[in-house]
Amino acid sequence: MLMSDIIALLDGWTVAIGFTVLVLMLLVQAWLREPANLPPVPGRPHLLLGHLPYLGAKRREQMAQWRKTTGDVFRLYMGRKPLVVLCGYSVLKEALIKHGDLFVDRPPGGYATTVVQDGTKGVLGASGAAWREQRAVAMSILRKFGMGKNSLADKIQEEITAYLDVLSGLCGQPTDVKRVTSATLSNVICSIIVGKRFEYDDPYFLQFMDTFSEQVRLVSSTSMINVFPWLRYWPGDMFGAKRFIDCHHDLDNIFSDPFIAQKTKEYEAGGDALDNFISAYVHEWRRKEQGGETTTMDGGHLRRLLGNLFIAGSETTATTMLWFMLYMLHYPHIQEKVFAELEEVVGHNRRPTMQDKSRLPYLNAVIMETQRRASIAPFSLSRICTADVTLQGYLIPRGTRVVSNLDSVLLDEVTWGDPLNFRPERFLDNHGGLIHPDEFVPFSMGRRVCLGESLAKMELFLFLAALVQRFRLLPSVPGQLPPQKALFGVTCPPEPFTLRLKERSDSAAD
Numbered sequence: 280m281l282m283s284d285i286i287a288l289l290d291g292w293t294v295a296i297g298f299t300v301l302v303l304m305l306l307v308q309a310w311l312r313e314p315a316n317l318p319p320v321p322g323r324p325h326l327l328l329g330h331l332p333y334l335g336a337k338r339r340e341q342m343a344q345w346r347k348t349t350g351d352v353f354r355l356y357m358g359r360k361p362l363v364v365l366c367g368y369s370v371l372k373e374a375l376i377k378h379g380d381l382f383v384d385r386p387p388g389g390y391a392t393t394v395v396q397d398g399t400k401g402v403l404g405a406s407g408a409a410w411r412e413q414r415a416v417a418m419s420i421l422r423k424f425g426m427g428k429n430s431l432a433d434k435i436q437e438e439i440t441a442y443l444d445v446l447s448g449l450c451g452q453p454t455d456v457k458r459v460t461s462a463t464l465s466n467v468i469c470s471i472i473v474g475k476r477f478e479y480d481d482p483y484f485l486q487f488m489d490t491f492s493e494q495v496r497l498v499s500s501t502s503m504i505n506v507f508p509w510l511r512y513w514p515g516d517m518f519g520a521k522r523f524i525d526c527h528h529d530l531d532n533i534f535s536d537p538f539i540a541q542k543t544k545e546y547e548a549g550g551d552a553l554d555n556f557i558s559a560y561v562h563e564w565r566r567k568e569q570g571g572e573t574t575t576m577d578g579g580h581l582r583r584l585l586g587n588l589f590i591a592g593s594e595t596t597a598t599t600m601l602w603f604m605l606y607m608l609h610y611p612h613i614q615e616k617v618f619a620e621l622e623e624v625v626g627h628n629r630r631p632t633m634q635d636k637s638r639l640p641y642l643n644a645v646i647m648e649t650q651r652r653a654s655i656a657p658f659s660l661s662r663i664c665t666a667d668v669t670l671q672g673y674l675i676p677r678g679t680r681v682v683s684n685l686d687s688v689l690l691d692e693v694t695w696g697d698p699l700n701f702r703p704e705r706f707l708d709n710h711g712g713l714i715h716p717d718e719f720v721p722f723s724m725g726r727r728v729c730l731g732e733s734l735a736k737m738e739l740f741l742f743l744a745a746l747v748q749r750f751r752l753l754p755s756v757p758g759q760l761p762p763q764k765a766l767f768g769v770t771c772p773p774e775p776f777t778l779r780l781k782e783r784s785d786s787a788a789d
């Protein structure tokens with residue numbers, strides 16, 4: 280049958296409807312068509328799951344591979360949701376510094392921020408004007424407490440004394456020190472927030488630590504719900520979504536709310552020394568209110584800020600310390616060189632202080648190399664692009680979720696030459712002086728760079744100097760080294776391992 284015969288069989292209405300449908304289809308297709316210069320998509324995304332099936336245990340290696348095959352800017356799909364990955368120092372600098380204002384907000388609607396009370400308040404998950412003010416207030420309080428100066432260093436030293444006592448009590452027996460290391464770093468945050476530390480065996484502190492560790496663990500398992508929000512209604516609690524909310528409420532109920540109430544009362548009664556974060560925040564809030572200033576400061580922001588300081592400020596530093604210990608087991612000659620420098624500069628009759636820092640370049644280089652090689656926050660925290668931006672010739676449309684691939688900078692072959700080797704000398708010049716390459720970015724970059732960077736650097740220096748000064752770090756079984764393998768989570772700690780900490784003053788053979 281000829282085409283003209285078929286058309287002759289159709290009545291006028293059928294032809295008109297068919298024609299309209301065709302035009303509509305063409306219009307929808309044109310509307311859905313992507314602009315030509317979007318970043319390339321590596322691999323073949325699954326129709327429903329996108330790139331998720333590729334992002335299993337080896338996601339860091341997979342990202343490095345995609346960078347090699349696709350370039351420094353590429354697009355992935357988490358389910359059906361697009362995500363742009365930025366790699367390499369110059370791209371990150373262009374986005375986070377040159378176009379810093381456009382990449383400063385966090386993506387809205389994440390599970391952890393939407394299901395809990397005041398989830399988008401505080402700093403970590405906040406955006407816009409509220410984020411700006413809360414971050415400025417938090418920074419100024421921490422600075423007043425002496426980030427980089429003595430008062431905060433004194434609190435850390437008090438905590439180090441307790442930590443070293445616990446380690447000494449292990450009597451050189453093989454032990455996994457993860458729990459006590461996390462507890463000690465959480466205690467530093469407690470000292471900042473409420474002005475006092477807790478004993479490690481205090482049942483209240485133990486309950487707090489258990490709930491907090493569980494919540495940190497659940498942050499990763501609930502990440503699937505960010506991709507498929509309907510999973511939160513799945514029967515049972517396969518993704519830990521319900522337990523996550525319970526932990527969150529427990530932490531507010533046992534820690535944040537009672538301490539906020541107590542410290543506010545003490546402040547209002549005029550008897551508070553403003554030596555803790557809560558009172559300092561309330562003081563600033565009242566000052567702004569009484570001065571008639573418009574402010575976002577309120578109890579909800581304060582509550583979330585406390586949670587943010589714990590979640591961002593304890594596991595990160597504890598994880599870095601664990602990597603340092605693991606590297607010291609693997610590279611005993613580096614450990615002995617750190618000790619020799621400490622012996623020469625500090626001796627063994629007093630604890631290293633912040634005043635010694637600039638005179639211990641090798642120790643500083645080893646800490647930097649630990650942070651670089653371990654790259655504990657490989658994909659940082661996501662941002663959202665708030666206007667159309669062109670990066671490296673690619674359009675990043677407004678509203679796109681963006682990942683800063685810090686691994687791609689810290690482990691870049693072009694920058695470091697041998698990025699997988701642990702070689703602290705890369706941070707020293709020919710005269711043994713410390714150098715600070717721009718590409719050393721474990722705390723991220725730009726306006727949203729880690730708020731606790733100075734505190735973390737101080738903690739790492741004081742804790743690790745004291746550790747090596749007092750103990751020799753040895754493998755549990757001589758000659759058997761734990762693997763240098765990372766787990767994947769909010770931060771990437773090493774796989775659990777044990778070690779022996781032998782007092783250097785003990786001259787008995789190892």
Ligand code: HEM
Nearest residue numbers: 402403591592595596656659660722723727729730731735
């Ligand atoms: C070795 C230790 C640490 C590392 C490697 C680290 C790393 C990071 C990274 C990569 C970010 C994401 C920045 C971005 O969005 O691009 C961040 C944010 C943040 N960090 Fe840290 N951090 C450490 C310690 C701390 C400490 C001790 C504190 C406590 C005061 C802290 C508080 C924060 C906060 C509140 C944010 C969110 C900042 C914002 O959204 O404006 N961090 N950190």
